[in-house]
Amino acid sequence: MTKIKTHVLCCGGTGCKASASDQIIDEFQNILKEKGLQDEVQVIRTGCFGFCEKGPIVKMLPDNTFYTQVKPTDVRKIVEEHIIKGRKVTDLLYLDPENKQHVSDSKHMGFYKKQLRIALRNCGFINPENIDECISRGGYEGLGKVLSEMTPQQVIDEITKSGLRGRGGAGFPTGVKWGLCAKNKADQKYVVCNADEGDPGAFMDRSIMEGDPHSIIEAMAICGYSIGATKGLVYIRAEYPLAIHRLQVAISQAREYGLLGKDILGSGFDFDIELRYGAGAFVCGEETALIHSMEGKRGEPTFKPPFPAVSGYLEKPTNVNNVETFANVPIIITKGADWFNKIGSEKSKGTKVFALAGQINNVGLIEVPMGTTLREIIYEIGGGIKGGRQFKAVQTGGPSGGCLTTKHLDTAIDYDSLMAAGSMMGSGGMVVMDETSCMVAIAKFYLEFTCEESCGKCSPCRIGNKRMLEILDKITKGNGTMEDLQELRNLAGVIKDTALCGLGQTSPNPVLSTLDNFWDEYVEHVVDKKCRAGVCKQLMHYEINPEKCIGCGACARVCPQEAISGEKKMAHHIDNMKCIKCGACHEKCKFGAIEIK
Amino acid sequence: MANIKISEKNLKTVKEICKSFGNKGGEVINVLHKVQGEFGYLPKEIQEAVAMELNIPVSRVYGIVSFYSFFTMQPKGKYPISVCLGTACYVRGAEKVLDELKRQLKVQVGDTTSDGKFSLNVLRCVGACGLAPVVMIGDKVYGRMTPDKVKDILGEYND
Numbered sequence: 001m002t003k004i005k006t007h008v009l010c011c012g013g014t015g016c017k018a019s020a021s022d023q024i025i026d027e028f029q030n031i032l033k034e035k036g037l038q039d040e041v042q043v044i045r046t047g048c049f050g051f052c053e054k055g056p057i058v059k060m061l062p063d064n065t066f067y068t069q070v071k072p073t074d075v076r077k078i079v080e081e082h083i084i085k086g087r088k089v090t091d092l093l094y095l096d097p098e099n100k101q102h103v104s105d106s107k108h109m110g111f112y113k114k115q116l117r118i119a120l121r122n123c124g125f126i127n128p129e130n131i132d133e134c135i136s137r138g139g140y141e142g143l144g145k146v147l148s149e150m151t152p153q154q155v156i157d158e159i160t161k162s163g164l165r166g167r168g169g170a171g172f173p174t175g176v177k178w179g180l181c182a183k184n185k186a187d188q189k190y191v192v193c194n195a196d197e198g199d200p201g202a203f204m205d206r207s208i209m210e211g212d213p214h215s216i217i218e219a220m221a222i223c224g225y226s227i228g229a230t231k232g233l234v235y236i237r238a239e240y241p242l243a244i245h246r247l248q249v250a251i252s253q254a255r256e257y258g259l260l261g262k263d264i265l266g267s268g269f270d271f272d273i274e275l276r277y278g279a280g281a282f283v284c285g286e287e288t289a290l291i292h293s294m295e296g297k298r299g300e301p302t303f304k305p306p307f308p309a310v311s312g313y314l315e316k317p318t319n320v321n322n323v324e325t326f327a328n329v330p331i332i333i334t335k336g337a338d339w340f341n342k343i344g345s346e347k348s349k350g351t352k353v354f355a356l357a358g359q360i361n362n363v364g365l366i367e368v369p370m371g372t373t374l375r376e377i378i379y380e381i382g383g384g385i386k387g388g389r390q391f392k393a394v395q396t397g398g399p400s401g402g403c404l405t406t407k408h409l410d411t412a413i414d415y416d417s418l419m420a421a422g423s424m425m426g427s428g429g430m431v432v433m434d435e436t437s438c439m440v441a442i443a444k445f446y447l448e449f450t451c452e453e454s455c456g457k458c459s460p461c462r463i464g465n466k467r468m469l470e471i472l473d474k475i476t477k478g479n480g481t482m483e484d485l486q487e488l489r490n491l492a493g494v495i496k497d498t499a500l501c502g503l504g505q506t507s508p509n510p511v512l513s514t515l516d517n518f519w520d521e522y523v524e525h526v527v528d529k530k531c532r533a534g535v536c537k538q539l540m541h542y543e544i545n546p547e548k549c550i551g552c553g554a555c556a557r558v559c560p561q562e563a564i565s566g567e568k569k570m571a572h573h574i575d576n577m578k579c580i581k582c583g584a585c586h587e588k589c590k591f592g593a594i595e596i597k
Numbered sequence: 598m599a600n601i602k603i604s605e606k607n608l609k610t611v612k613e614i615c616k617s618f619g620n621k622g623g624e625v626i627n628v629l630h631k632v633q634g635e636f637g638y639l640p641k642e643i644q645e646a647v648a649m650e651l652n653i654p655v656s657r658v659y660g661i662v663s664f665y666s667f668f669t670m671q672p673k674g675k676y677p678i679s680v681c682l683g684t685a686c687y688v689r690g691a692e693k694v695l696d697e698l699k700r701q702l703k704v705q706v707g708d709t710t711s712d713g714k715f716s717l718n719v720l721r722c723v724g725a726c727g728l729a730p731v732v733m734i735g736d737k738v739y740g741r742m743t744p745d746k747v748k749d750i751l752g753e754y755n756d
Contacts, residue, residue, distance in 0.1 A: 015725040018738035052727025201684035203724035238630060238667050239720070277630055279665030282721075296623040298664040357685030357726035364727060395684065431684040445687055449721065455664070558745055560700065582700075583693055584744050 006041045006083055007061040009124065013048030013210055014203070014242060016056040020072055021045075024056055027075040032083075041083055044133075047211015049124040050365040051111055054094065059106070059124070066106040067092040097361065097383060110362075114381050116343070117367045118351045119167075119327040123211030128246050131253040134214040140259055142330035143218045146225055147267040155226035156182060159329065162337035163349030168194060168285070168322030169397065169426040170502065171348070171415035174329075177319060181309040182227040184317040189229035191220050192313065192320040194290055195236040195243070198282040199398035200449060202429035204353040205323035207365050209236070209243040212327065213250035217260065217273060219326035222333060224271045227319055232273040235290050239280065247275060282399070282453035285427075286501045287312075287320040289455065300455045301501035322427070324353055344370035348414030358395075358431040359386045375409040378432055389434040393517070397426025399446045399453075400506030402513025403439060422513040424506065438535035439518040440525050444472040446510035454503070461504030464495040468511060476536040480526040489515060534596030537581045541597055546571035548593035555585035555594060603642040610635055611643060615650035622653040625661060629668055638672045674709040674716035676754050678702075681731040683722030690743070691730035695719065697744035698732075701751060714754070 010016075010025050028043045049057045054068035058078065065088055067078065074092060081087045093102040094109055106112050117123075126133040134140075146155050160175025181189065193216055197205040209216060220232040236244055251273055254260040262270050276294045283289045284299040291313050293299035312318025328350060332340045341349045348370040354377065357363050361383035368377060374394060378384070385391050393403040396413075402423035404411070411417050415425050433442065447469045456462045468491050471484050492508030499505045515522060524530045531539040544555075544564075549571040556564040556572060563579045566572030574585070574594075586594045603611075614631045618624035628647060633639050639662050648655040662668040680686075680695045695706070698717055702710050709716040725731050728740025732750070739750050 014723065015727045018723075018725045018728060018731070018740060052725070055727055198721070200682070200687075200721040201726060203722065203726065206724050239723075277627065278667075279626055279630065279661075280667035281665050293626065296625045296627075296661075298660050355726065357729065358688045363685070363729070398684070429684065431688060433688050437688050442688075445684070560697075582696060582744060583690075584697075587743065588745070 004040060004042045008041060008043045009046045009059040009061065010043060011047075011049050011055060011057040011124065012045035012242075013052070013055075013207060015048070015052040017242070019056050021056040023072040024058065024070055024075055027072045028079070031076055031079045035079060035084065037079070037083065044127045045129075046126060047123040047128050048207040048365055049106075050115075050120065050207075050367075051106075051109075051362065052365065053361065053363040057124075064105045064107070066094060066104065066109070068094050110383060111364065111366075111381055114372065114376055115367055116351050116369050118331060118340075118343075119208060119215075119324050119353050120211070120365070120367045121331065122215065123207060123365075126212065128211055128213055129249045131214060131250065131257060134212070138334060139214045139330070140218050142333035143221050143225075143259065144265060145333055146222050147265050147269055152182060152226040152228065155222060155333070158337045159226075159332060160337075162332045162340040163344075163347075164325065164328055164332060164340065165348060165415060166322060167324035167328070167352065167427070169400065169424060171425060174321060174325055177309065177321070178223060178227055180307070181229075181317050181319040184310055186317050188231065188314075188316050189227055190313045190316060190318040191224045191227070191229045191232040192287075192290070192294070192308075192318055193220055193232070193234040193326055194285065194287065194320050194322045195234055195240075196278045196284045196290060197237060197240075197323070197427060198278075198280075198285055198453075199427050199429050201357050201395075201431045202355045202398060202427050204355050204365060204428045206240050206243050208323050208327050208353075209240070210246050213243075213246045214254065215327045215330055216247070216323060217250055217254050219329035220273060221260065221264065221271045222329055223319060223321065223326070225269055227317075229317075229319070230270045230272070232271065233276050233294060233313070234273060235276045235278055235284070235294055237280070238277045244275065244277075251275075281455070282449070283455045283501070283503050286503055289501065290320065291318065298455070300457045301503070303500060324428070345412060345414040345417075347416055352413075352425065352428060354428045354430045356382050356430050356432070359389065359434040359436070360384070360432040361386055370414040371412040373410050373412055374404065377413075377430070378409070382432065385432065385434050387434075389436070391432070392435050392437060393433045393439060393442075395423075395431045395433065395442070395510070396429070397424040397506075397509070398429045399449050400424055400502070400509055401426045401429075402509045403433075403442065403517060404513070405517045407517075422516055423509065436533055436535075438476075438531050438533035439514045439521050440472065440476055440531070441533075441535045443511045443514045444469065444476055447472060447507070450503070450507040454507075458498075458500035458504060460495045460498040461500070461507060464491055464499075465504075465507055467491060468495075468508065472511070475522065475525050476531070477538045478525070478529045478536075482523075482526055485515065485522055485526065540581070541576050542574055542579060542581065542583075542586060542594050543597050544572050544574055545593045545595050548591050550591060550593075554588050554590070558584040558588045560584065603646055607636070607643070608646055611646040612650055615647065620651055622651050622657075625651055625653065625658060626665075629658070629661065633668060638669045640670060640672075671707065671716075672709065675714050676734050677716045677718065679718050679720045679723075679733045681721070681723050681725075681729070681733070682719045683726065683729075685722070685726035686730040689729040693744050694730055694732060694742045694747065697747045701747055715751075 165171040289299040289301040551569040
């Protein structure tokens with residue numbers, strides 16, 4: 001038997017796949033075969049490593065060399081230099097932007113140093129389509145322990161004691177939720193995993209399902225045992241084909257190994273899981289809407305109570321948890337509640353996964369202990385703002401959250417502190433913005449989303465949000481008045497108080513938080529008719545600064561309207577009657593001569 | 598809406614799909630996923646056929662098709678283009694890319710070019726935020742898009 005000497009871990013997450021990671025894997029296999037190394041080197045397609053900015057990622061084991069932005073054409077070099085000669089390919093290593101040194105081991109990169117990976121413990125380490133690799137890293141140990149050593153009540157007590165709260169956004173204590181469902185007697189109960197991640201700019205749940213699907217299956221079975229349910233359903237977006245595929249593979253492997261199905265591990269406990277597909281409706285992240293959608297109806301929410309724990313799917317007691325919540329469960333069982341509740345802040349235990357995106361250097365998926373500050377996340381892990389520009393705001397919680405600003409940078413983030421700052425945890429999207437983002441336009445962007453996604457059932461959300469959007473539209477076009485700003489606040493208050501479900505009640509948050517934190521910018525739009533970021537087209541125009549323009553003509557060549565004219569080597573001029581403000585010239589000019597006025 | 602009569606062959610396909618889900622009304626979303634996968638879109642006649650097979654009112658089928666954004670009643674172009682307007686892409690300038698696509702293709706969002714070659718749509722987050730802004734043509738993802746790259750990527754589909 002040949003011994004495998006080197007493992008090549010290649011990221012197969014959606015981001016890296018989009019930049020040719022499949023071709024990289026094929027290339028590795030071809031070249032290894034050509035060199036006769038196919039038995040000594042194993043190539044594994046893993047889940048997301050998190051460092052999407054520098055993808056595709058290739059990691060070499062056992063020496064932990066972390067290659068970034070690998071291209072299919074680099075593969076030969078990695079095989080010939082790294083694998084055969086044992087020399088690292090320096091120019092593919094991560095370059096520390098601070099000290100300009102190459103870093104070989106991911107442990108020493110700013111991006112990873114402050115992270116603590118619990119929910120993402122296996123992502124990037126295992127082949128998610130191979131159950132043996134998952135088991136070798138402790139997968140299904142929790143389920144084994146629960147079935148052989150614990151009573152259902154003990155499981156609920158352990159989860160309650162751990163302090164785990166719902167990672168879908170609202171932060172309801174998971175153990176308490178399970179306890180409520182366990183109490184209700186019924187001939188059939190259901191465990192539902194909410195994998196309808198619809199928040200724009202969030203990809204945590206998808207990465208977990210793609211990178212470690214077994215952790216979800218194991219946790220759902222543990223939950224089923226504790227509440228007395230034998231059936232599990234995963235409600236997953238149809239837009240996530242890779243995650244669906246990996247879950248299907250994982251479910252069938254778990255069945256084969258007797259970890260799902262009848263009499264699991266000889267304990268007499270039966271549990272099986274089916275997938276249900278979402279069809280693109282943000283409101284289906286709300287649990288009552290999700291349940292209706294699974295029943296084949298329009299995904300409209302209903303008033304609570306009755307809570308799903310009493311009457312849920314097919315009117316049976318149902319426990320709904322989010323993907324990330326479930327991903328924490330198995331490890332809490334194996335390592336114990338007391339290990340978990342030492343991590344994090346006083347009222348928010350454990351870690352949180354964030355999808356860090358926007359105008360930041362290190363876009364990616366990160367997991368940090370609760371209580372980490374925004375400054376640590378944005379500057380130490382995120383590597384600061386792109387292009388050396390100034391930090392302006394960070395949006396958390398998606399369409400239900402708000403925009404925080406420089407004054408919140410040192411806030412230790414957990415459920416409660418974010419709520420107090422006028423935002424919320426949400427599912428974990430974190431979009432960083434710099435001075436090129438207009439906060440009024442951002443508020444409008446989120447409201448457009450809410451209006452599109454409002455199910456239309458209750459009037460505060462259906463009509464109120466539409467009115468707010470109209471006012472914002474008016475402001476971004478330069479027709480707003482100070483009364484409009486007051487009207488926005490009034491409407492927001494009414495919608496918050498009277499909307500039926502979580503989507504409606506939180507939908508004014510992006511507007512309210514920008515009004516609170518960026519009041520000046522609203523006033524500028526209304527009074528001075530100016531958009532300082534140059535985003536609102538009606539409130540800006542481009543001008544060429546004759547002092548800076550060298551007359552190269554690059555701007556005139558990209559202008560789709562032929563609005564720019566000028567003699568060669570002489571300062572050019574923009575005809576504002578022709579200009580459609582597409583910004584192509586502004587982006588093309590290397591001399592900063594095209595200014596936003 | 599395209600006024601096509603459903604052919605015997607298509608009706609048979611619909612019937613088979615419905616049967617594979619036990620002709621149960623509760624399975625209507627799963628049935629529609631399969632049917633759309635088969636036909637590319639869900640015109641009125643197909644919805645009527647589904648309603649008949651599952652023994653539910655057409656209004657319920659239409660209610661679902663119109664509620665969920667994944668379902669469409671418009672045929673897509675040969676090369677469907679989707680521009681991601683998730684927050685990460687938005688703050689990195691996705692709207693400018695969308696404007697340029699609209700300009701070059703001479704269509705609005707939701708429309709198909711007159712030759713049926715391209716259709717233009719927006720979506721919210723494909724999860725490749727590291728590559729923002731992102732445009733998808735078919736299954737191919739184009740990352741770090743700028744307005745001046747639009748011409749080149751469309752040029753790849755000159756067949």
